[in-house]
Amino acid sequence: MDTVSISILCVCALFVMMAIGAPVFVSLGVSSIVGILLLQGFDALSAVPGVMYDRMASFTLVAVPLFILMGEIIFVSGLGGDIYRAIRISLYRIRGSLAVASVFACAVFGAMCGVSIAGAATIGKFAIPEMLKAGYDKRIATGVIASAGSLALLIPPSVGLILYGLVAGESVGYLFIAGVIPGIIIALMMMIYLLILGWFKPHLMPSVTLDELEVQGQENPWIVTIPALLLVFAVLGSIYFGIATPSESAAIGCLGALAIAAYKRMLSFENIAKIIEDTTRTTGMILAILSSALVFGYLLTRLRVPQELVGWIVEQGFHQYSVLVAIFILLIVMGMFMDVISVILIATPLLLPIIKTFNYDPIWFGIVMAICCEMAVITPPVGLNLFVIQGISPGNTSLMTVAEGAFPFFLILVAAVVLFTVFPGLVLWLPFG
Amino acid sequence: MFVFIQIFSMLTYRLAQAAILGTLAIVTFEVIARYLFGSPTQSSLEITEYFIVAMGFLPIAAIYRTKGHVSVDMLTNLMPQKWRNGCELASIVVTGAFGFLVFWFGAEMTVHAYVSGTDSSSLLAFPMWLAYSVIPLGFLALGCESLNQICAHLNLDEGER
Numbered sequence: 001m002d003t004v005s006i007s008i009l010c011v012c013a014l015f016v017m018m019a020i021g022a023p024v025f026v027s028l029g030v031s032s033i034v035g036i037l038l039l040q041g042f043d044a045l046s047a048v049p050g051v052m053y054d055r056m057a058s059f060t061l062v063a064v065p066l067f068i069l070m071g072e073i074i075f076v077s078g079l080g081g082d083i084y085r086a087i088r089i090s091l092y093r094i095r096g097s098l099a100v101a102s103v104f105a106c107a108v109f110g111a112m113c114g115v116s117i118a119g120a121a122t123i124g125k126f127a128i129p130e131m132l133k134a135g136y137d138k139r140i141a142t143g144v145i146a147s148a149g150s151l152a153l154l155i156p157p158s159v160g161l162i163l164y165g166l167v168a169g170e171s172v173g174y175l176f177i178a179g180v181i182p183g184i185i186i187a188l189m190m191m192i193y194l195l196i197l198g199w200f201k202p203h204l205m206p207s208v209t210l211d212e213l214e215v216q217g218q219e220n221p222w223i224v225t226i227p228a229l230l231l232v233f234a235v236l237g238s239i240y241f242g243i244a245t246p247s248e249s250a251a252i253g254c255l256g257a258l259a260i261a262a263y264k265r266m267l268s269f270e271n272i273a274k275i276i277e278d279t280t281r282t283t284g285m286i287l288a289i290l291s292s293a294l295v296f297g298y299l300l301t302r303l304r305v306p307q308e309l310v311g312w313i314v315e316q317g318f319h320q321y322s323v324l325v326a327i328f329i330l331l332i333v334m335g336m337f338m339d340v341i342s343v344i345l346i347a348t349p350l351l352l353p354i355i356k357t358f359n360y361d362p363i364w365f366g367i368v369m370a371i372c373c374e375m376a377v378i379t380p381p382v383g384l385n386l387f388v389i390q391g392i393s394p395g396n397t398s399l400m401t402v403a404e405g406a407f408p409f410f411l412i413l414v415a416a417v418v419l420f421t422v423f424p425g426l427v428l429w430l431p432f433g
Numbered sequence: 434m435f436v437f438i439q440i441f442s443m444l445t446y447r448l449a450q451a452a453i454l455g456t457l458a459i460v461t462f463e464v465i466a467r468y469l470f471g472s473p474t475q476s477s478l479e480i481t482e483y484f485i486v487a488m489g490f491l492p493i494a495a496i497y498r499t500k501g502h503v504s505v506d507m508l509t510n511l512m513p514q515k516w517r518n519g520c521e522l523a524s525i526v527v528t529g530a531f532g533f534l535v536f537w538f539g540a541e542m543t544v545h546a547y548v549s550g551t552d553s554s555s556l557l558a559f560p561m562w563l564a565y566s567v568i569p570l571g572f573l574a575l576g577c578e579s580l581n582q583i584c585a586h587l588n589l590d591e592g593e594r
Contacts, residue, residue, distance in 0.1 A: 021509040022524040023502035025493075029531050049539040049568045056489055057482040057564070062460060065453050065488055244464065247481075251460040280450045280488070284496050285503060287489030339503045381507055 080122030096198025120149025143405020335376020529579030
């Protein structure tokens with residue numbers, strides 16, 4: 001059988017496996033095994049565990065469980081709520097202050113936690129009921145949290161960027177540094193949109209008074225927010241200035257998060273057990289997909305699929321922007337049906353050679369891919385953040401209500417992709433190290 | 434038999450949890466040793482690499498038991514119950530076959546490393562069969578867990594009839 005037929009068969013096997021509901025890591029593994037079997041025979045399957053082991057035994061990957069652990073500690077400690085409360089007290093005079101504070105808090109939380117649902121869940125738990133109580137439109141109250149929560153996929157330490165770096169062979173530290181400016185720009189774009197909306201349609205986001213925020217009798221939330229911000233600077237600063245590797249800074253972050261959680265008296269035995277339990281599950285789930293994706297990547301290389309794909313695109317003489325648009329649409333569509341980790345791990349080995357052919361920087365592509373993944377988590381039918389927000393919203397909130405609220409932010413992310421494509425310097429502006 | 438499978442997957446899961454805590458302890462120790470005392474350790478990075486592999490493979494069965502692995506259920510949710518059951522059974526069978534296949538080749542790699550006495554090329558000279566063994570262990574647990582679920586599925590179908 002020729003390589004093209006095997007490639008088509010493998011992709012078909014992958015989709016069939018996924019369609020019957022098999023776990024993504026099994027779907028990737030089985031389709032890879034089918035491909036290797038057809039290409040080189042049964043004995044060649046002995047390479048499978050070797051490929052899994054060799055590429056997973058990497059110190060770079062150590063950052064994944066440690067940043068997940070840090071995020072879980074911060075999630076359990078309820079720090080997200082404190083950050084939100086601290087910012088919304090400072091901004092209460094602004095129209096739409098609660099929504100703006102939510103974006104700000106999600107961005108800060110994203111800088112401490114590498115997965116998007118944690119930020120959306122932890123901030124949303126406090127912010128959505130408060131916004132609804134203040135008379136905010138339900139679509140805005142839910143949509144803003146779902147969308148701003150996705151900033152964690154871009155703002156370092158993002159687990160998605162670590163995995164992209166591993167598969168693409170790029171420095172995770174550089175990717176983290178490159179994600180800072182785009183993350184800040186997108187957060188600002190979201191906040192500016194909310195301020196404009198609050199100005200022109202004040203009935204959607206009424207003003208609040210200090211009394212309505214019920215801050216009397218509560219502990220000043222800045223007491224824990226300031227150390228949390230210092231922790232963010234310690235973690236990201238140590239990577240940026242080349243003092244520590246991402247894995248080492250993740251360990252520092254875990255210790256800092258533990259200290260904050262201990263101060264908040266949240267380190268009970270039950271909470272510690274929950275932190276370890278959730279970290280093991282999330283890490284195991286991600287690394288299982290990674291191990292199978294590495295075998296899938298190995299098969300693609302053997303089949304020379306990326307090279308063939310690049311050759312075909314060059315032969316057709318497509319304009320580079322039309323190829324880029326096609327890639328972005330593909331990423332968004334994939335993200336509509338799969339989780340972002342799978343999208344990153346499946347798409348990177350296929351698309352990166354095309355990107356390199358058009359002389360785009362792989363670091364830039366990693367950031368743009370993360371933004372496309374942000375769009376994916378707020379787009380139905382499988383937008384993870386939409387489900388999380390629907391689940392924590394009070395009353396009967398339909399998925400479509402959250403999706404409608406998130407749609408303007410989807411357009412903001414599209415605008416951001418266009419901006420960073422036209423001005424790639426915005427992504428690569430911060431000097432590396 | 435089922436109890437044995439349950440204990441086995443729980444044991445591998447607990448080992449993965451220990452690997453996470455071990456990684457945190459080792460990297461923290463390394464940071465302190467390197468940056469506070471200026472004396473980095475020789476083998477800490479290597480040990481964390483073994484731990485990360487353990488974290489990836491050992492908990493897969495326990496996560497599978499609680500349906501914690503990511504899957505695309507959009508299409509199956511649209512199917513009638515009978516079709517959905519069929520797809521679920523097919524998915525479990527495929528998962529089991531995948532688990533046993535990787536276990537087989539993983540065990541082969543581990544046994545080969547043991548027989549040939551392969552050690553890591555570092556100063557630690559870590560026996561590689563021990564590092565490789567997490568792959569067959571994790572996938573054996575996955576295969577057994579799938580068998581467990583196939584039996585449960587068939588019993589359920591029997592009950593429905």
